[in-house]
Each structure stands twice: as structure tokens, then as C-alpha cells.
Amino acid sequence: MTTAVDLPEPLVHPFAPAGRRDPYPAYRWLQTHAPVHHDRFSGMWLVTGHAACAALLRDARFSAALGQRERARDDRLPVSMLTTDPPDHHRLRAPGGLLLGPAALRSVAGGLRQDVDTVLSGLAARGGEPDAIEDLGTPLATAVFGRLFGLPPGEHAVFTDLARAASVNLDPMAPPAQAARGRLAASALTHYLDAHARALAERGDRTSPLAALAADGRLERHEMLGILSLAVIGGWQPLAETVGNGLLWLLPEGRAVRRRIAGDPEFARTCADELLRLEAPIPFAARVATESVELPGGRVPAGARVLAVIAAANRDPAVFEDPDRLVPDRTPNPHLAFGAGPHFCLAAALVRQVLPALLARLLTRFPDLRGPDLPPSFEPTLVPRRLTAFPLRLGPSDAPEPTEGP
Template identity: 70%
Template sequence: MTTASVRLPAQFIHPFAPAGRADPYPAYRWLQANDPVHHDEASRLWLVTGHADCATVLRDPRFSAAQGQRERARDDALPTSMLTTDPPDHHRLRAPGMLLLGPAAVRALLPALAADVDRLLDRLAAAGRADAAAELGRPLATAVFARLFDLPPGELGRFETLARAASINLDPMVPPARAALGRTAATALTRYLDVHAADLTRRQAPSPLAALAADDRLARAEMLGILSLAVIGGWQPLAEAVGNALHTLLPDRAAVRRLAGADEEAARLAVDELLRLQAPIPFTARVTTEPVQLAGGPLPAGARVLAVLCAANRDPAVFAEPEELRLDRHPNPHLGFGGGPHFCLAAPLVRQVLALLLPRLLRRFPALTGPSGAPDWDQCLVPRRLRSFPLELNSALGEAC
């Protein structure tokens, strides 16, 4: 199967180039309209940008997630996990993973997480200002994993250090020296989790991690693979989702007021819309196991494919006024959590945590503002995140939740 090569016009910065990473959407819009199944000569990847085609890539068994992970730009081994396996092995691992991140586990933690959020906002109120990632998103993500893993207070700093260092592994195009650091950190994280899980089992301490560790459907290495994936794939994306959401939300003061007064269901709708516009995970990799004809064009067997989720989430064929923030958008079939067999296991957790945080934050600090000027996007490809996003909390104007 062959296809004519189409080049991105010169007026568009390549979305993977350092200068194009801050705003890749103009290039993606052009590709979506003119070459929705695009062979990118620079990366030797096929970029799929249409919503329908991305949904096919995520759901069709002819697109292998296991091979997609092995074909990443850097050459390093990954542990067996839901990320690195295809069905039926994927299903075998995913079912026990629900003990850690499934809806029932999340619901059981919500009262404690609400108290954690209130304590975090109390600390921020005393300072009057905060960075959305460093002083809001990361402490929040650490508090969430502390509940999931039953971490004692004295271990939170160590866990956060390991989680942040291991999160280097999210970016498939990180330079080799940093990739090596990420592999070392991931190994240290796995060892830490192994010791901690053994301690919880010995003490018979109730927690989602303890339930997973006690599940006899998994070998020890498989259980640790799920835990490692949960941290590497969940801690930093959750942390960065806070700043991304506030960057999108705060300029729209009517939306701020609406979300401040939202009930639980309206807050979850709002979270989905904020993730549609700026999800921390912008794409996911697959490899075709045979030739595939997508609506936007053909793919050969063995094609290294990126489903560009952030482009699909702004497809005008699916989303009316796709660049606009509509907190009550429904239905909202965004692909910020992926789709198909590999739909993000932590999606219920992320939705609930952000729906818990954002209305509380906005009620507590109704005059909350972010920085003026161009956003300071980090140069990494994954996760998509702001390098900094200073917040003026205006706590004197706020009221307790």
C-alpha cells in the first residue's frame, strides 16, 4: 500500500518542533482538513488527526498497543503492564487493576479526599498566591496517591520525588541522557512500591493498593507493573491537569462563576470539557498488524501510528465550535482518556478529583486570577503542561467552602 507524501506547508511550525510545541493546533487543523492520515517524514510516524479515525485506531485490534510502545523513539524495555500488552493479556491485567482505580475504589476515598482538598486550600490561603503545578497540582496528586496507596505522612516527600523523576518516562522523545535517568527512577519507584505493598500485606491494612496486592490473579511482577503504570501514567498527568484546566478556564469569568456554583454532575461535565481542550496526554502510539483503510486514508502494515488525541478533540465534524469552552457540552465524546480496550483506567479518579477540587477552589477564591500574557508551555511533548502558572488567590475576597 502506498500513498503520496504530503508536506506540511512552510507557514506552519511542525507540532513536534520546539517552537511548535507551545501551540501545535494550527498545524493539526491543517492536517485534519488536508491530510488526516499523514506520513511525517521527520519522525517517520503516521499522524492520524480526525476524531473518527483516532477512535478506530484506539478500538480496532489491527492497531497494536504493545507494538506501539515497543516502537517508541527511545530504545528501552518497559515492564509488563496494561500499557504494553494487547488483549487478551490486557484484559487479564485490567480486571484486577479495577481494585486500585475502579469506580468503587474511588467512591470509597472521596470523603477523605474532600478533606485533603480543604486542607490544601487552607494552606494556600495563608500564602495568598501559588503556582498551579508546584503548590496545587502536585500536592493534590500526591494526596490522591497517598490515599490509594495508604502512604504514611512521613513518606509523601519521598514518594513525590520518585513519582516526579519516573514521570520522565511519559515523554517518548526525551533525550537519551534524561531517558536513562527516567529508567533508573522507575526502577527505584518499583522497588519502593514492592516494599510498601509487602508492608501493607503484612499489616493487613485496608487500602486499594492492599486489595490489589492480595489479588491472586496476578504474579508479583504484574502487580508491580500495574502500580508503576498507575504512578507514571497518573501522578504527573493529574498534577498538570490542574494548571491546564485553570489556564483554559480563568479568562472566561462567566465560566468561572458557573463552575463555582456547579453541582457534582455539572462539575464532571465541566471537567470533561476542560480535558477536551487541554488534556495532558496529547497522543498515543499504535502499530498496524496489517494494512488498514481509514476514512482519512490508507495505512500499510507495520505503520507506526500516532493517534493525535488533542487534534481529534477539536474536530469540527464532531464538536460544534471546537475551539470554544462550553462547560455544559453534552454529549462530549472527547478522547482525552483514550478509548477502546486501553481507555484510561484512572478516568473515574481524574474526573472525580478535578470535579472535587475546581468548584471548591473557585468558591474559596472567587477572584482567582492567572498570569497575563502568553502561556509558558513546557517543551516536553508528554505530558502537555505549563512550565509555570502563578495564581493570585485573592484570599481576602474568598469564603470557606
């Protein structure tokens, strides 16, 4: 059995407040010296190698349901794909496709492109130095979920406030007072979504993906609402943070890369995947081993609380050449930002549709876009991985109203 290890000086534990802003040096040391080990700081087993994380996420002997119950907080999450294992997981995931599956995304594709343009027009109208998260990522995430949920624009501000407050629940180690506020906010969000779904049904509106999910008879009402809550808590803020995290890496690139993103949809998609690899907003996945399991790099015992450290696996030099560098045309790119196995993120197709479209249109409208002069910093939070701020300098707008895009 793999034993506990201690990081050497001067490395700081990646979960300690001082280590959260830049955990990658510690992750690299752990990949080299203890890719599967018991961590005294968290009391969990940390898995940092790509092969081990990929194997863990695909192995039915690692329970996601138990992993969520073993959080550092005493609250229980709503029933959803996140909190269940097969076969219940499969039963919930199938109707979840009505909200985020291929047919649902095709039904709103044109509207999502319009939403991107609307958000960019608002960015241009704001003037000054808008923030990549607050003025670009957040309104984009709200517009995307508003489109999926059939929310009128007048409801976007209310939804944003509820989603922001409920997103505290992303962090399994949030302080008690903050966690309590998150529980109340999650309950308020659920009531809001329930009322909205009922209003859609009363109007006979079946056009939005949310309406299709709410009308599906395979789910109990609380299960349907659990899926909606998971979509918001697990998707709204991560999508907003992905924009800022991605621009942090992308904006230092030269004009050739920018022009190619603006003009080549396939390259834009490849580059978006690389940005997700480098700075995934959700850096871990929690599991509990239901029996002793041998992983590449070590064995975990039965009953072990395990974290697949996706942020570390995505920079494993055994898999990714120049792992700490942006390679916009990296292929193949087997990153684990969306997880793997049965719990592969249901919103992956949505992100892969929205993020490349945003990048292409953003760089078309603002080819001279720049980030801040000073090095940006990350919040000392575990989940999500997010910047404190990222002010943008737009430069001249060369194409105010693009009409074509990926």
C-alpha cells in the same frame, strides 16, 4: 496508500521544538489536507481526525504492545495494561480495577474530599502568588495517590520526588541522558512501591486500594508492580498538569460560570470534561498496524507505526462546534482525552471525581481567583502537555473550610 506530506510555510511541525508550544494550527491543516499520512519528521503515520482516531483506538488490528516497543528509546516498559494487547490486557485490567475501579474510588471518596480541602488550605497559607502546578496540582496528585496507596503523610515528600523523577518516562522522545535518568528513577519507584506493599501486608492492612491489589492472587508480583508503576507514571504528573492546563482556560470565564461550577456538581463535571478536551496532558496514543487498515481519511499499511493524535482529534471541527473555544456546558462531548476502546484510561473515573471537586471547592474558597497577566507558555516537551508556570492570585477567601461538595 496515503503518501507523505509537507506542511506549508509558515506552519511549523507540531513535534519540532518551535511547534510544540502551539501545535494546533499544524494539526488543523493536517486534519483538512492529510488526516492520515506518513510523517517524514517522526517516521510515523499521524492520524489527526476524530473519526479516524476513535476507529483506530477501538480496532484490534492496531497493537498497543507493539506501539510501546516501537518507542524512540531502547528501554522496555514494565508489563502492564499499557504494554499488552488482549487477552493479556484483559487479564491485567480486571485486577487493576481493585486500585482504580468504582469500588476502590467509593472506599476513598470521603478521604479524597478531605485531601482537596487540605491542599486548598495549604494554598491559602502559602501566600504570595502560588503556582497552579507546583503548589496546587502536584500536592493534589500526591494526596490522591497517597490515599489510594495508603501512604502516611510523612511519606508524601519521598513519593513526590520519586514520581516526579520517574515521570520522565512519559516522553517517548526524551533525550538519551534524560531517558537514562528516567529508567533509574522508575526502578527506584518500583522498589519503593514493592517495599510499601510488603509493609502493608506485614501490618495486615487491607484498607487501601493498593493493599487490595497487592493481595490479589491473579497477578504475579512483577505484574502487580507494573500496574502500580503505570498508575504513577501515567497518572501522577498528568493529574497535576490537568489542574494548570484547566485553570488556563477556566479563569478567564465570567462569574456566572464560576458560581455555577461552585454550586452545581453536574455542571462542574461537564466543565471538567471540556477542559480535558481542550488541553489533554497526554496528546497521543501509539500503535502498530498488524495489517493494512482503511481509516476515515486514508489507509495505513501493515507494520506502520501510528500515532493517534488525540490533541488534534479533540479539536476536530467536524465533531466539535467552536473547537478552539471553551464551552463549559458542551454536551455531548465525545473527547478522546482518556482514549477509547480496550485501553480506555482506567483512571478516567478518578480524574472525573477529583477534578470537578477541586474546581468547585477552589472557586468557592477563592471566587476572585485570577491567573497571570502575561500570556502563559507551554514547555517544549511532547508528553505531557504542560505549562512552564501559572502563578495564581487568590484574592479574598470567602469560604475557608467548605464541608459539602460534589
